[in-house]
Amino acid sequence: MRIAVRVNGELHEGEVEPRTLLSDFIRHDVGLTGTKVGCEHGVCGACTVQLDGEPVRSCLMLAVQANGRSLRTIEGLAIDGEHPLQRAFHERHALQCGFCTAGFLMSLEPFVREHAEPSEAEIREALAGNLCRCTGYRGMVEAVGQAARELGDG
Amino acid sequence: MPPARASEVGSPAGGGLGLVGRPLRRREDERVLSGRSEFLDDLDPPGLVHLAFVRSPFAHARVLSLRPPESAPGLLAVLTARDLERRARPLPIQTPEGAEVADEPHPLLAPGEVRYAGQPVAAVVAESRALAEDAAELVEVEYEELDPVADPAASDLALLRWRQTSGDVDGAFASAAVVAGGRYAMPRLVAAPIETRGALASHDPARGVLTLWCSAQDTHRPLRHLAHVLDLPAERLRIVIPDVGGAFGSKGSLAPEAAVAAIAATDLGRPVKWAEDRFENFVASYQGRGMEAEVELALDADGRMLAVRARIRADLGAYLLPATAIPPHTAAMLMAGCYTIPAADVEVTGVRTNKVPTGPYRGAGRPEAAYFLERAVDDAARALAIDPVELRRRNLIASFPHRSPLGWTYDSGDYRRCLDLALELAGPRPPSEGGRLVGSGVAMYVERAGGSFEAARATLEPDGRVVIRSSTSPHGQGHDTTFAQIAADRLHVDPADVVLEFGDSALVPGGTGTFGGRSLAMGGSAVVRAVDELRERCAQAAARLLGATEGEITWSDGGLSAGDGRTLGLGDVAAAGPLEASARFESGLVFGSGAYAAVVEIERATGRLTVRQLVAVDDAGTIVNPLLAEGQVLGGVVQGLGECLAEEATYDDQAQPTSVSFADYSLLTAAEIPPVAAAFVESPSPLNPLGAKGIGEGGTIGTPAAVANALADALGGRHVDPPFTEAKLWRAIHG
Amino acid sequence: MKPAPFDYAAPRSLDEALGLLGEDAKALAGGQSLVPLLNFRLARPELLVDINGLSELAGLERNDGLLRIGALTRQSALERSELVAAGWPLLTQAVRFVGHPQIRSRGTVGGSVAHADPAAELPVALAALDARFTAQSPRGRRTVGAGEFFIGPLTTALEPDELLVEIEVPAPYDRAGSAFVEHARTHGDFAIAGAAAVVARGEHAAIALMGAGPAPLRAPAAERALVEGAEPEEAAALAASAVEEGHRRALIAELVRSAIEEAAP
Numbered sequence A: 001m002r003i004a005v006r007v008n009g010e011l012h013e014g015e016v017e018p019r020t021l022l023s024d025f026i027r028h029d030v031g032l033t034g035t036k037v038g039c040e041h042g043v044c045g046a047c048t049v050q051l052d053g054e055p056v057r058s059c060l061m062l063a064v065q066a067n068g069r070s071l072r073t074i075e076g077l078a079i080d081g082e083h084p085l086q087r088a089f090h091e092r093h094a095l096q097c098g099f100c101t102a103g104f105l106m107s108l109e110p111f112v113r114e115h116a117e118p119s120e121a122e123i124r125e126a127l128a129g130n131l132c133r134c135t136g137y138r139g140m141v142e143a144v145g146q147a148a149r150e151l152g153d154g
Numbered sequence B: 001m002p003p004a005r006a007s008e009v010g011s012p013a014g015g016g017l018g019l020v021g022r023p024l025r026r027r028e029d030e031r032v033l034s035g036r037s038e039f040l041d042d043l044d045p046p047g048l049v050h051l052a053f054v055r056s057p058f059a060h061a062r063v064l065s066l067r068p069p070e071s072a073p074g075l076l077a078v079l080t081a082r083d084l085e086r087r088a089r090p091l092p093i094q095t096p097e098g099a100e101v102a103d104e105p106h107p108l109l110a111p112g113e114v115r116y117a118g119q120p121v122a123a124v125v126a127e128s129r130a131l132a133e134d135a136a137e138l139v140e141v142e143y144e145e146l147d148p149v150a151d152p153a154a155s156d157l158a159l160l161r162w163r164q165t166s167g168d169v170d171g172a173f174a175s176a177a178v179v180a181g182g183r184y185a186m187p188r189l190v191a192a193p194i195e196t197r198g199a200l201a202s203h204d205p206a207r208g209v210l211t212l213w214c215s216a217q218d219t220h221r222p223l224r225h226l227a228h229v230l231d232l233p234a235e236r237l238r239i240v241i242p243d244v245g246g247a248f249g250s251k252g253s254l255a256p257e258a259a260v261a262a263i264a265a266t267d268l269g270r271p272v273k274w275a276e277d278r279f280e281n282f283v284a285s286y287q288g289r290g291m292e293a294e295v296e297l298a299l300d301a302d303g304r305m306l307a308v309r310a311r312i313r314a315d316l317g318a319y320l321l322p323a324t325a326i327p328p329h330t331a332a333m334l335m336a337g338c339y340t341i342p343a344a345d346v347e348v349t350g351v352r353t354n355k356v357p358t359g360p361y362r363g364a365g366r367p368e369a370a371y372f373l374e375r376a377v378d379d380a381a382r383a384l385a386i387d388p389v390e391l392r393r394r395n396l397i398a399s400f401p402h403r404s405p406l407g408w409t410y411d412s413g414d415y416r417r418c419l420d421l422a423l424e425l426a427g428p429r430p431p432s433e434g435g436r437l438v439g440s441g442v443a444m445y446v447e448r449a450g451g452s453f454e455a456a457r458a459t460l461e462p463d464g465r466v467v468i469r470s471s472t473s474p475h476g477q478g479h480d481t482t483f484a485q486i487a488a489d490r491l492h493v494d495p496a497d498v499v500l501e502f503g504d505s506a507l508v509p510g511g512t513g514t515f516g517g518r519s520l521a522m523g524g525s526a527v528v529r530a531v532d533e534l535r536e537r538c539a540q541a542a543a544r545l546l547g548a549t550e551g552e553i554t555w556s557d558g559g560l561s562a563g564d565g566r567t568l569g570l571g572d573v574a575a576a577g578p579l580e581a582s583a584r585f586e587s588g589l590v591f592g593s594g595a596y597a598a599v600v601e602i603e604r605a606t607g608r609l610t611v612r613q614l615v616a617v618d619d620a621g622t623i624v625n626p627l628l629a630e631g632q633v634l635g636g637v638v639q640g641l642g643e644c645l646a647e648e649a650t651y652d653d654q655a656q657p658t659s660v661s662f663a664d665y666s667l668l669t670a671a672e673i674p675p676v677a678a679a680f681v682e683s684p685s686p687l688n689p690l691g692a693k694g695i696g697e698g699g700t701i702g703t704p705a706a707v708a709n710a711l712a713d714a715l716g717g718r719h720v721d722p723p724f725t726e727a728k729l730w731r732a733i734h735g
Numbered sequence C: 001m002k003p004a005p006f007d008y009a010a011p012r013s014l015d016e017a018l019g020l021l022g023e024d025a026k027a028l029a030g031g032q033s034l035v036p037l038l039n040f041r042l043a044r045p046e047l048l049v050d051i052n053g054l055s056e057l058a059g060l061e062r063n064d065g066l067l068r069i070g071a072l073t074r075q076s077a078l079e080r081s082e083l084v085a086a087g088w089p090l091l092t093q094a095v096r097f098v099g100h101p102q103i104r105s106r107g108t109v110g111g112s113v114a115h116a117d118p119a120a121e122l123p124v125a126l127a128a129l130d131a132r133f134t135a136q137s138p139r140g141r142r143t144v145g146a147g148e149f150f151i152g153p154l155t156t157a158l159e160p161d162e163l164l165v166e167i168e169v170p171a172p173y174d175r176a177g178s179a180f181v182e183h184a185r186t187h188g189d190f191a192i193a194g195a196a197a198v199v200a201r202g203e204h205a206a207i208a209l210m211g212a213g214p215a216p217l218r219a220p221a222a223e224r225a226l227v228e229g230a231e232p233e234e235a236a237a238l239a240a241s242a243v244e245e246g247h248r249r250a251l252i253a254e255l256v257r258s259a260i261e262e263a264a265p
Helices: A022-029 A084-091 A101-114 A120-127 A138-153 B029-033 B129-138 B169-175 B220-230 B256-268 B278-284 B326-333 B366-384 B388-393 B415-426 B479-491 B519-546 B570-575 B626-645 B698-714 B726-734 C014-020 C034-039 C075-080 C082-087 C089-095 C109-115 C121-128 C220-227 C232-240 C246-263
Strands: A002-007 A010-015 A048-051 A054-057 A070-072 B049-055 B061-067 B075-080 B120-126 B140-145 B158-166 B178-189 B198-204 B209-214 B237-240 B272-275 B288-299 B305-317 B343-352 B436-450 B453-460 B466-470 B498-501 B554-556 B559-561 B579-586 B589-603 B608-619 B676-681 C007-009 C025-028 C047-050 C060-063 C066-070 C132-137 C140-145 C150-152 C163-169 C177-184 C191-200 C204-210
Touching (some): A002 A022, A010 A022, A048 A101, A054 A101, A084 A101, A084 A138, A084 B029, A101 A138, A101 B029, A138 B626, B049 B129, B049 B256, B049 B278, B075 B256, B120 B129, B120 B256, B158 B305, B158 B326, B169 B288, B169 B305, B169 B343, B178 B366, B198 B256, B209 B220, B220 B256, B256 B272, B288 B326, B288 B366, B305 B326, B305 B366, B326 B343, B326 B366, B366 B388, B366 B436, B388 B436, B415 B436, B415 B608, B415 B676, B436 B519, B436 B698, B453 B519, B453 B570, B466 B479, B466 B519, B479 B498, B479 B519, B519 B559, B519 B570, B519 B579, B559 B570, B589 B698, B608 B626, B608 B698, B608 B726, B626 B676, B726 C246, C060 C082, C066 C082, C066 C109, C075 C109, C082 C089, C089 C121, C089 C177, C089 C191, C109 C121, C121 C177, C121 C191, C121 C204, C177 C246, C191 C246, C204 C220, C204 C232, C204 C246, C220 C232, C232 C246
Parallel strands (some): B049 B272, B209 B237, B305 B343, B466 B498, B608 B676, C025 C047
Antiparallel strands (some): A002 A010, A048 A070, B049 B120, B061 B140, B075 B120, B178 B288, B288 B305, B436 B589, B453 B466, B453 B579, B589 B608, C060 C066, C066 C163, C132 C140, C132 C163, C177 C191, C191 C204
8 A cells, every 4th residue: 555654744655565563664664763663562652653743652553544644753853953852861861771762752742842840740650651671760750850841941 | 998989999090080980971872862773673784584483382292293384475484493403503501600400402493392382483584574474374383282380399300400508507507596587489570671682694605704683782692602503613603783772681692583593594695684572572582580499597596697598499491591590590609698697508409391491680690699588587587586687787797808608709898888878868667557557678688790701902093082892782781981981081081082882793802791780890891901001002102202211101181291291192192003902801700789778558458569768779889980870770670679569470370471461561660660769889899990890780689678578577577479469468468 | 563464444434434344344443452452463354444534433522411422532632621521520530541641642432442441441431420332333323331332351242343433421410529540550551450430429429340340340239328328438348349359359449439539528
């Protein structure tokens, strides 16, 4: 089946099977491998991208379902230079192996946009949709707080 | 010996830049954050084909017949054990010192018999992973089911035996005022890195070299294992490690599937990728822990420990993978813990069951030892009616080096300081009230790290940068930043001018591997030696260029100076010709330690457990980068908490795995993590120039033991093994 | 874990969709429950009927005091709806426990209901609210209550050629407060047990249990007791009494008690 998907503003056309997962389309057909695959059953969140601005698990969507839609992936997170989340993750040591990081960032981006002064509990709940096995999450909690405040001030 | 400040230790005489001990942020981050990381499944060379496996649905069966399909869409090849008969050997087995191991290595593909559900039986190569999975379903296998052994108590074969007796154990028990202890068990766990395993093999017939990209912890073990399996010399093999998404011990040994990929690539003349999926990782990746022990402590009336007796039984699974025997041996060797116990009798038996084999998983025997011993110490305290902290104080080792009755010599430590600091950070224990039972507990640990050797090569490039090739390989720990810190500190340069190269067997020197918290102590020390030698060469070159004697040359931020103030930058020295230095660093084991404390609360009505607080005090010797070291502790603590609250690799009575997805096996999210206070005590090791030990695993070692002791306190002494589920605790309370 | 091959159709009308559904043809809505099954090859339909284009099936509206939830309404839309928060707050409370925001942005109300996972929140909340479920097929349209709709784990009264199109929820009792509570091992994990309560003490009570049986279970004895003025603990014990296993019974009793206390303090 022929599909056309806008990814990070650029139109990509491809030939896919109905069963081709959106995660595989992004990674292997479009060639953007920043989005990772960790479980293929929607729990770990490593594959999270944004569909029309909303975070979704790309391993739980078929590529054909993205036909005519608009996606944003980690490669498109920073529009001019560096997103405050990226900077905060670096400054607060919120990543170790880095495999889960893209999924976290794409999930968190709307949260930090919408909450200027989130509480720790709210941040932890916002983080709870993604799994990290390396960091123990504390650096991420601090990073989210920092990025949210920065965006709130901006 | 009082702990030295990190910035004093590890810098060369004459002072360095003081980078060692600074919380420098990681230069590895930028690539990841912008989506430019490159993990195994991101590799997509031209002509790539994909590997999937037919796996046994039964835990124990004879394979009567195997018929691949005549054809299938995209199908390129099917491999069975018969095809590998004269081409490949099973994986080698590492035998721990003094142990007896059975000759039961893991075959690549199952020959006439399968011994665990999920065991690879046949390999299928096709144009895509989906097509390979389709074709795998068409392979017809006829099985004759055999009785599986699920319960280690019913096992028919010991795969590992080890025993050590030292001192008059019987005498100590006979004369003891109190004998206390119990039976403690840690279930099997799944390492579950977010990136599963994987390998991509490519054969170059012109050069006769087989290259294997491998999501692995280091190049050395895959290289050694592959050479053994294929009976090829190391020069014909090249192992390259891309970015690795966590491992925690599970990517140390070469996976049998990776060896099959290598064979398939050679046969087909096309690159072959095996990207393990999550289901495969749950059923076929080697699991951790899975040990139980009967521990007895003999104590005198004053609470002095006279002897320890332990019988450890490890549920090793169906075969001995290369490192399967290591964790149980390590656990046994540490059964005297942090205490001056003069006599010990410890036996470990690893038994065969029809499950996937076990292997090292973060802590790899040390969490088990800490759990078994520290629970026994608390039970002994209860039996003696002595405060558990006080009982520990009366028995802590206070002078180093200390030789344990089990054979290892602990290099340095300050166990009292760790314990005091943990208690200080924990504060007073809150009271139980109303419907909630509160408990507090502590646990000490000592662990082994380092040992064997690592190597490094340091080169001063013509542009003045320093390139260091290290035998260790990072997979999230930040070695790129820490090693650059160490090198830059000694060379008086900006860390940005130090380039680290890891993870390509064609480029880096041979070493032992990345596991057991060894990289800083061993890899870092090899870097120190190589850099120090490079310094000497630079000084010699500078002396020649400045017409001075070597003794007149001093190092400063500007570069190298002669006594009269003339200075040459490293770039100037390099311009005169590249300089190189190699070093190999070898050492005995180093011993880290720590004291952990926990406060827990149980809701009476439901058995629900909340960890209110966790304190982690670790002594890993010199801390080179406190930001990254703390990250290691926090990550380890959360894995340890996962073990306490939710994780268990479960099997039914037919030895069928029932944890086969993240829906069954829950990893903790950020919302489950209690406040954690982490601190370091630094007792530098005398065994390496950095004074470093290892910090990668302390969090998983101390946490379960401390939480378990706090829980037993809340339950008035009743013992429960992890995971501490609501149902178990409710039954412990309500009988 | 790649799905077995299947054909795909994206019908543009409900009739077209209904003509396609059957034994070997499954509806794809949010995909949050179905796609994992496809990936594990536990579900192997020959045809996947993508109904996401049937926009007439999505929407929330009030009609004569009844809330009409189009089956294709996204869980996130239910979560954000002020209409629902004002008139049917139990649904707003329950939907917040469904997975995570990334799941709710795709998952649909109808999908969760039709999948009927025993640990799903929305079926339990809807059962507490006496919701009625409308299914359509080429043979016609029918509406049934929760008791008839939810049969067992992953089993509903829907025939293979039927599509759940709408859920109607009567207005809850005016003076009743509501609450939804659950226990899960980790945040967003499948719940071990849960309870939904709509209570005005001494006047009205509706209690539904998750994890007490094969399907969402109402607790009529507990409901009667609350109307007759019983204390929450007493009513909770009644609600849990049908559960045999000791710990689960205690857990459910505790959850019901806390739901009642929260709904009607």
